[in-house]
Amino acid sequence: MNQHVVRDPSELIPVVSYARTSEDSRQRDGHGVRYQLRINERIAHEQGCIVVAAYSDNGRSASKEGVLRPGFDRLVADLARGHIDGGQRVDGVVCVADDRLYRRAEDLSRFLAALTSRPGRIHVDPQGVRDPYSQEGLLQAVRSLEVAVTETRVRSRRVSDWHWARAAEGVPHSGPRPFGRQQDRITLHPAEAKLVEQAISDRIAGKAVRAIAADWCDLGVTGTRGGRANAQTVTQIITAPRVCGYRANRGELLLIPDTGQPVRGQWEPIVVPDQWHAVCATFSPGSLYLHRGSGAPRLTGQKRMAPRHLATGFLRCGAQRHDGTLCRGSLCAQKGRSKKSPYVYSCRSCGRCSISGPLADEALERLVFSEDRGAAKPPQLLRDRWRSGEMGLEEKRKVVASVVTRCIVRPGVKGAPSWDHSRVEPLPERPRQAGWRYAEPTGP
Structure with missing residues (x-):
């Protein structure tokens, strides 16, 4: 017959408890971590310990890089400082299995550094109390990591092979239904x-x-x-x-x-x-x-091409949509059809607004050096360098960005003069703002 041993609370070793599950997609009630924490309490009691704080990460993988685990991060922080928020001392950790704590070498390193940051700490699991300072304790942790890594690789390979076999037989993709098909993923919508x-x-x-x-x-x-x-x-x-x-x-x-x-x-x-x-x-x-697409290798090492025209990125479409609102899509530079307009800025959102490239650039330059009261005007030195041809395109674009936020381009009108600079206007972003970046006041 088992006898219940009552210990003096002052003799119990204060430990923190940790639990984690990789998925909680069915019941979504956290029952997995809840069961683990309950088991941790039983293990702690059997080994003469008392749980003073519990941390958990529900539905979070420990094998994938970049996955945040707030519970694990807090556990490591409390172990490193030696106490929990209330000031209670922490002398160890209890967990049902090592792979709940770590599945990557980086996490093992963080955990062991925090756990052994003070002398006399213990690591408790279903097999008993472990000494994290001894060579055997360290080897046991490393072996657990190797087992977890191997298990992750085997599982990943098994899942990958399963998807490949389905694909080789022409079975539709799993997951949400593709656009254009019914829920069976076979019949057309x-x-x-x-x-x-x-x-x-x-x-x-x-x-x-x-x-x-x-x-x-x-x-x-x-x-x-x-x-x-x-x-x-x-x-x-x-x-x-x-x-x-x-x-x-x-x-x-x-x-x-x-x-x-x-x-x-x-x-x-x-x-x-x-x-x-x-x-x-x-x-x-x-x-x-x-x-x-899903699972596809990403193209890396590709650099975005620098803009080749002055107004690229500053122009927005002023065409009206069916509901009466402005499109405000970005106007992008495209090849033109005439010598006077070797390139044009066109809206790719609605396709109902375009403007000659040289005209837009010239109109933008006029706005930058406008004498309108309240507009932030570049210094005379920049103006002279711009007009003398000493300033490159990249520097010119920086000057534009320092003066104008965005500009709206009104659609052209048939029969109107082709070089109508008034089509390009500063675009308000906030109430009572005319699209300018205002200069600091220089006088009364």
Whole structure:
């Protein structure tokens, strides 16, 4: 018969308790960490300890880099300073298993440094009390880490192989349903499939993807998870291999080993493969689904190209939408069709506003050196260097940014003079602001 031993509280070793679960996707009630903490209390009692504080991280992985674990961070901090918030001394930690505490070498290093920052600490688990200062205690911690890392790799490989096998048989992707298909991921969604097909045709014909996204927004179209359409999501939808019936896995188009032909999915295609290849050819490689989709390798080391024109990034579209509001989309530089306008600024959101590039740059320069009262005017030295040609484009853009926030471009009117500088106006960002950055007052 077991006898219940009552100990003097002053003889019990004060320890902190930690619990963690990787997932809590079903019940979402934290029962996993709650059970672990209860077991920790039993273990502590059996080993002559008392839990003075408990920390937990519910539904947080310890093997993935970058995952925040507030409970673990607080545990490490309290161990390092030697006491909890109330001032109670801490002489050890209790946990049901080492892999609840750490699965990465960085976390093991942090934990051991904090635990052994003061002498006489203990590490308690279901096997008993461990000495974290001894060589055996350190080796046991390292062995636990190796087991956790190996288990993580095996599990990751098993999941990866499972997804590959499904993909090789043409089984649809798991997760949320793709735009354009029903919940079974096989049958076409009548309305969405037509939108995708039309978008592919429009893009091949030269329509800007931002304009396609704007059209979808005007129609009230949302994604399968309720989000509004934008250029990136539309690009991924229309360049995904699934639109023509092909199957991809982790950023690669799957091929049949014997024939080298793409694996066909079990779902209904929206367009034929030739149309998919044609629409993909209208984008740069970094924008394609196979580089931006789930599990795809990211393109690294690519530097953003520096703006080649003065007004790039400063102009906003002044065309009216169907509801009467202004578009305010960014005007981007594109190749023009005349010697007088070798480049133009056009709105990629609505496609209903464009302006000659040289005209816009000249109008922006006039605004920068405007004599309007209250506008922040550059010093005379900068003005002289600008007009003498000594100032480069990058420096000119910095001067513009120091004076003007953004400018609205009103759509042109047929029959009006082609060089109408008044089309470009400072864009108000806040009430009673004219789009200028105001200078400090210089006098009464």
